[in-house]
Amino acid sequence: MKTVWRGICNQWDCDEMGHMNVRVYVEKQMEGLAVFAHALGMPHAFAKNAPSTIIPVDQHIRFVREVLPGRPITMQGCLVEVGERDAVVYQELRHGDGELAACFRTRIAHVDTSSIEPFAWGKRVRAAMADDLGTPPEESAPRSIDPDAPGIPLTDISIDLPRSLGVPCIGMGAVPAKHLNVHGWMEPQWIIGRVSDSVPNLLHGWRKTVAETAGGLRMGAAVLEYRIRYHAWPQAGDLFEVYTGLGDVIGKTHSLYHWVMDPVTGKPWATTRAVAITLDLDARKAIPAAPEALAELERLAPKGLGI
Structure with a gap:
């Protein structure tokens, strides 16, 4: 899997429970997705005036271990499957000691930015996708929700x-x-x-x-x-x-x-x-x-x- 994000949990990322809020998990997941887009040959997907982009359509998240302030965390990702105009991306956040903190399975769609209508991946992107297919670890499997x-x-x-x-x-x-x-x-x-x-x-x-x-x-x-x-x-x-x-x-x-x-x-x-x-x-x-x-x-x- 490719490393797509690395940083920490800041104090202001946390809610009244003292741990990182769910909003911030998705914020970091989307930032990691933007990094991954570069590897897929779509470096301008999240830039202003881009003709096309990728959006989440259906997302499953497991919160495995709490992320607390000041703790280092790293995100890696890979593709799980690829369709004509969509794909499933797996991303995981791990603590500095390697323990799994959270994992995401996100079905994304390739859309026109003017209409938000899906359309097929380009040949260059599909060729790049072939190098990023992988298998999520067993410990990240969904438990209570079938995605x-x-x-x-x-x-x-x-x-x-x-x-x-x-x-x-x-x-x-x-x-x-x-x-x-x-x-x-x-x-x-x-x-x-x-x-x-x-x-x-x-x-x-x-x-x-x-x-x-x-x-x-x-x-x-x-x-x-x-x-x-x-x-x-x-x-x-x-x-x-x-x-x-x-x-x-x-x-x-x-x-x-x-x-x-x-x-x-x-x-x-x-x-x-x-x-x-x-x-x-x-x-x-x-x-x-x-x-x-x-x-x-x-x-x-x-x-x-x-x-």
Whole structure:
């Protein structure tokens, strides 16, 4: 695999849990993807006025070990498969001692920057891709989320569904210009970032109760695994609303479906699934939730959404 990024986790990359926020993982993944684009013969893909670029379409992320401030981390990547106009890229972040921190499997599409419509790879790029095919290590395999499971048809994803189910809107806003890439679309890391910023509106009180019931522990949270389907790209001034419903509850983990929607058109910007835990901030271990707490969680975030 090629080395595509190297740096550290800064203090300002971390959230209230003391570890690197999910938004920053994707920010570094996208920077690594831009480096990888050079190796594929697309050095201008992320430059202003480029005729074509690559965008994430469907992404799976596993957060394996916490990344803490000041710790050195390195990213490597390879191609897993190549299609006529798309490909699957594997990227991994490792700590300085070689331990796996996080891994990404991202289906990317080759698109025209004026229309965001996919079109075929050029012959020179396809030739370069042949040298970058590889096999991800077994330790990076998906665990709780199947990245290849069929998603909901785009025509069936409407803002009317969560509203009709009583699924709460936990976040909303308008896209600022500073969150756009050089092509004028919202950068991918801000999709997961806006979801991350919204979740406390739903779960802060619930997680606090779970921690208190477990013995007055200091409460936090951590995401273990994520899948994001990107459906459309907001531009400056576009509105978004985040709706969150409960998925499976297995052991100490709970699964949440987050729909990032356009309230003007009723169509999706992105649909996501996250597997998370309530975290003991001192022991850095998962806190199990009692049955009555899980019943309350389903009341707060009714089931019925998917990805």
